[in-house]
Every structure is written in structure tokens, then in C-alpha cells.
Amino acid sequence: MNVIGIHCGKETRVVGPLFLGNVSQVSFGDGVWVGREFKVYGNGSVSIGNHIDIAPDVAFVTGSHEISDSRRRAGDGLSYQISVEDGCWIGARSTILGNTTIRRGCVIAAGAIVTQSTDANSVYGGVPARMIRKLDS
Numbered sequence: 001m002n003v004i005g006i007h008c009g010k011e012t013r014v015v016g017p018l019f020l021g022n023v024s025q026v027s028f029g030d031g032v033w034v035g036r037e038f039k040v041y042g043n044g045s046v047s048i049g050n051h052i053d054i055a056p057d058v059a060f061v062t063g064s065h066e067i068s069d070s071r072r073r074a075g076d077g078l079s080y081q082i083s084v085e086d087g088c089w090i091g092a093r094s095t096i097l098g099n100t101t102i103r104r105g106c107v108i109a110a111g112a113i114v115t116q117s118t119d120a121n122s123v124y125g126g127v128p129a130r131m132i133r134k135l136d137s
Contacts, residue, residue: 009050029086044079044098052084055092055110062098105137
């Protein structure tokens with residue numbers, strides 16, 4: 001189903017409330033579970049694959065600003081993409097920053113802040129998130 005720039009795959013469940021701000025496009029694959037208070041900030045795009053679990057209070061940040069002069073440091077706005085590949089689990093109150101890909105089969109620990117793309121089949125945690133261990137594929 002595609003409604004106002006949001007695509008939801010088969011058997012996808014979203015527990016509201018949900019905050020999408022002014023993102024350009026959000027796509028949920030098949031068999032996705034999205035916990036309450038999921039938030040997408042910025043005006044970029046989000047692509048969420050299949051069979052993914054997103055815990056409550058997770059934030060995706062798809063926008064930022066260039067650093068400007070001292071009169072106002074937040075300069076021109078920037079738009080980013082976030083992708084989550086199939087089979088991932090994103091823990092409660094984690095934050096995923098723009099221009100990142102959470103690769104297939106990853107677990108993002110609760111409270112982690114992901115600032116760069118991950119390796120597949122790995123557990124990431126901390127601030128900023130780092131690989132904690134590899135998982136069997």
C-alpha cells in the first residue's frame with residue numbers, strides 16, 4: 001500500500017503514534033514491526049527492508065545543516081538517506097543518523113547512536129555505535 005509517500009509492505013505493523021516530519025519518502029518492506037513513538041526527522045528518505053523489528057522510541061535523522069559562519073552556525077540544509085536491510089533488529093531509543101545503511105542481519109543495541117554504515121550480521125552498540133561482535137549468518 002502506498003499513501004502520501006509512505007509504502008507499507010505485506011504484514012507490516014506500525015504501533016502508533018508515529019512521527020514522520022517532512023520526509024520525502026518512507027518505505028517499509030514486508031513483515032516489519034515498528035514500535036510506538038518511531039520518529040523520522042529531516043527531509044530525506046528512509047528505506048526499511050523486510051522482516052525488521054524496530055523497538056519503541058527509535059529516531060531516524062535524515063537531515064542536517066552545513067556548518068556556516070559565526071553569525072549562525074547552522075547553514076544550508078542537507079538531506080540524507082537511511083537504509084535498513086533485511087532481517088535487522090533496532091533496539092529501543094536508538095538513533096540512526098543520515099547517509100547510513102544498517103546492513104542485513106544487524107542488531108542495533110538499545111540507546112546506540114549509529115553515525116556510519118554497519119557490516120552485515122553484527123551487533124552494534126554505544127555512543128557512537130561500534131561493532132560489539134559478529135553474528136552467524
